[in-house]
Amino acid sequence: MDEFRWIQMFLCLMIQIAVSVNETSMFMKVGDDVTLLCLNVIDEQNYCDGTTWTFASRNKQTTTELITLGQISTEAKTKSDRLSVTANCSLLIKKLTVEDVGFYYCQQYKVEETPSKHTLVHQSLVDLSVITLTEHKDTDKVKLSCSVVTYGECHHTVKWLLKGQAVDKENKETVTSQTDCSTTLPVLKYNYLYSSHHKILKCEVTDTKTGKVQLFTFSHQTSGEETDFVSLRFIIVSVGLAALSITAVTVNMWTKTKGKKTQMDKNTVHYDRDEDVPVNYENVGDSAVSI
Template sequence: MMVTFRWIEMFLFFVLMLQFGGVHSGDLPLSFTVRDGDKVTLPCENLINNHHNCDTTVWLFTDSRGTPAVELVILGQIKEKAKSDRLSVTAECSLVIKKVTAEDVGRYTCRQFRGNPGRQQGPDAVVYLSVVSMTEHQKADEVTLNCSVWTYERCKHKVKWIHISEALDRDYSNLKTSESSCSATVTFLNDAYTHISTYDFKCSVV
């Protein structure tokens, strides 16, 4: 049975990170890493002064598969129907996403327009969103926990499981671990003799 592993405690270091690669040299696009199911607020850092209800703001979304950009917000109004119940815009024109999923991983662009017809004002403000997901798979007395990070570009995170306060960098007699790019797995026996519980584990993402 595969279920979302909601109850384990997770450490997220550098929840708000800065990465290079902006539209202009010296720009620093923001990058957020959040857990699936959480809410995230993506700031618009090129906001025009004296706007009215974000009527100068457009938010675009490009997923990690490289499909064409989707207009989420046009002149302050939510346009993406598939996500409309999870999207909102703050008074500062930040984009709020509720109940984040892996499908939300991608590149978000805040763009400003003014005039009729609208002309873009200033450079784009880019925000990257990554999502951490954790699952549990149980077969008889064997339990497997997986922690993965989904990113827009090549993953630069390091993921590992921690048991109580000890990092699991190798296999133990009653634990098996494996790590790959942006993912870590631990398998153990959950019975009366091993005294190991899912509550003993934390996922570390750095």
């Protein structure tokens, strides 16, 4: 039964390919959102009810209907929470993964007089590749890798850029290793290049079919050492602010207490030992004599 279903789907795709197909190629970074355009969208659709999106996976070698006549298909249950159809019938995929690499067919169906009958009139194909940026840490070095994951044969070139120049040209001590659709840059763990790689290091990917060039950067992820340093700095700053506040309060209280004591000293009344007559020295001149 499964074999028959696969043959049926394969024949269906062959028939669909006979219909005019517009092909586009796209590549985006893992974790990003991407919108796959549906070309030649037919008019007079209610919420894209004439649009179906079919996905051919690179791993499973099967096809899956993601969107069936404008609605998310039950076959797409593993990724249904990341899929949606836009107003122009394009397919929005959130938080890309490597598993999303493959061919996406946007099929436009015209509803005949019989509601259950649909005729395929247009089809467009999107070849989606995914860019991965990874870090592999050794004892004293870190390997920064940029790779393109594709459905079939790779048709991309990849290289590292430092301040807009190829890394090998900018830094003679740093040499990249290159393979098909992948480049790796070894960096000393405590080198400035690694500490600021998410800011100054970019991976340039070129689609040789279309000539499209895109730059990708690492998302800044704080390492454990950086986290410890940030936490320690936060604690030091917090303690410093607390000590400063206590000092300010103490000085303020001391100033007020001193002021009150000075005022009390000025207003102090002394008594004559013999006659208990109060003498206020505040109003007595320098030459006054107590009687």
